[in-house]
Amino acid sequence: MLALKAENISKQYRLGQVGTGTLSHDLNRFWHQIRGKEDPYIKIGEENDRSSKGESDYVWSLRDINFEIEKGDAVGIIGRNGAGKSTLLKLLSKVTKPTTGKIYTNGRIASLLEVGTGFHPEMTGRENIYLNGAILGMTRKEIIRKFAEIVDFSGVERYIDTPVKRYSSGMYVRLAFAVAAHLESEILIVDEVLAVGDAEFQKKCLGKMGDVSKGEGRTVLFVSHNMTAVSQLCKSGIYLKNGELLHQGNIKKITDLYLKDSDKGSSFFYAEEDRNEDVFFKKVSILDQNEKSESSFDYDDEIIISFEILNKKRIEKANIFVTVQDALQNRVFSAEAALNPNKDHYQLVIEPRFLSAGSYNITAFIHIPQLFRYDELENVCHFDVIDTGSQFAIHGGYHHGVVFGKFEWK
Secondary structure: OEEEEEEEEEEEEEOOOOOOOOHHHHHHHHHHHHOOOOOOOOOOOOOOOOOOOOOOOEEEEEEEEEEEEEOOOEEEEEOOOOOOHHHHHHHHOOOOOOOEEEEEEOOOEEEEOOOOOOOOOOOEHHHHHHHHHHHOOOOHHHHHHHHHHHHHHHOOHHHOOOEHHHOOHHHHHHHHHHHHHHOOOOEEEEOHHHHHOOHHHHHHHHHHHHHHHHHOOOEEEEEOOOHHHHHHHOOEEEEEEOOEEEEEEEHHHHHHHHHHHOOOOOOEEEOOOOOOOOEEEEEEEEEOOOOOEOOEEEOOOOEEEEEEEEEOOOOOOOEEEEEEEEOOOOEEEEEEEEOOOOOOEEEEEEOOOOEOOEEEEEEEEEEEOOOEEEEEEEEEEEEEEEOOOOOOHHHOOOOOOOEOOOOOOO
8 A cells, every 4th residue: 555656746946035026927937837838937958956056046956756655664765965855855744845746645644854843942842742743633632642652752851841942952853753753643754853863862763763664554754864774774765866866666775876876985095195204004905816906896706905004214013903894884894913114015805705795995094002093094995895696696685794604504
């Protein structure tokens, strides 16, 4: 059963002041609108990129978006800033209407789009629970029945009779999320406002959204730049870019596409000039087993991380420390080696069939443990591992972890 369906929805905004056009301008637009034609004042062929200034007085925040979401699905909506994520949520929440297209919803919607949405600053937390609940469609009996759970989840019991204008932004979000999450709605829509809360509260919210989706069979739409959180909560995803829907499908594939689209480091690094330091990295590169520069490896290829170090003063009591991180910046493993004053080249060899498919970054530094760092390179090199032949490749987008272990079955 469908919970949400979008058919060719687009949203257009006018830049600058509203209502300054001429009467003939407005009548011409109206005449085109009732005939179902596009606005005559839109510049043809102009790229819809809100990060750069165009010549048109209008911008398409979203353009020709089509998707279907089944009941009980947890869907992550991802994209860079300005991709149209928040605009899409506002359309789905009926905060604003699309310029073109139709949205079909099946069930009551609870949404948390901005900090303090539906809150009156002069009213207490208690009063705002009733106000916000009513705005979201809860009856008074429903709010009374859920009141204790809402207060307990939000953790603001001590301040419940204090005007919310004295609340921190984190307290605002905790209370607002608690109200939205405890509304017995069929669809829960949450924007990236959870970034305001601390780590413990974010974990609590993700747990609640997981319960809402998996345990209660309700639909969740979640926007976040935290790919780990999106991957843990959602099974499917929607990837927006410059107001257009690029991809929809399995969340693992969607996050991989998003991360590959993002700027990523090269497979090599050269120090730009002779630095006035005692010891530093002169060159870092990713090599294949033939010691040729490479950025993409099969799962059964040997991967070599090569370092060239300039040790001017032949420092002895220092170490090279290397960390390999996945695309979500989770640390996969670290390795350390003692600095040899008579050696300039070092290689860290990653055995075949160790790393699973994914994108990886290298962070390295030269240091005296717990005392001093001579040089540090963060996310200095990038490489990809592609799984084309392991026993797990047939399982598609299922995530099996970051390393292939060598185990014995008895």
